[in-house]
Amino acid sequence: PAGRYSFSLRSGIPGTEGWMAPELLQLLPSDSPTSAVDIFSAGCVFYYVLSGGSHPFGESLYRQANILAGTPSL
Numbered sequence: 001p002a003g004r005y006s007f008s009l010r011s012g013i014p015g016t017e018g019w020m021a022p023e024l025l026q027l028l029p030s031d032s033p034t035s036a037v038d039i040f041s042a043g044c045v046f047y048y049v050l051s052g053g054s055h056p057f058g059e060s061l062y063r064q065a066n067i068l069a070g071t072p073s074l
Contacts, residue, residue: 017063021036021067022067026068044056
């Protein structure tokens with residue numbers, strides 16, 4: 001079916017701040033994210049669990065900037 005592997009941005013950017021893939025944050029309104037953005041979020045959650053509660057991109061105040069810059073804080 002059409003759209004099976006994509007998301008809609010009709011209701012805004014899907015996701016939680018600090019856990020969204022950089023390509024999702026950089027999308028133009030006409031672009032449509034694919035399911036690949038879930039891989040980024042899953043990796044962040046995986047790291048969070050294994051590290052005992054640390055986010056791979058640092059403290060909440062800096063997460064979005066670190067994600068966009070591609071600078072993890074491991």
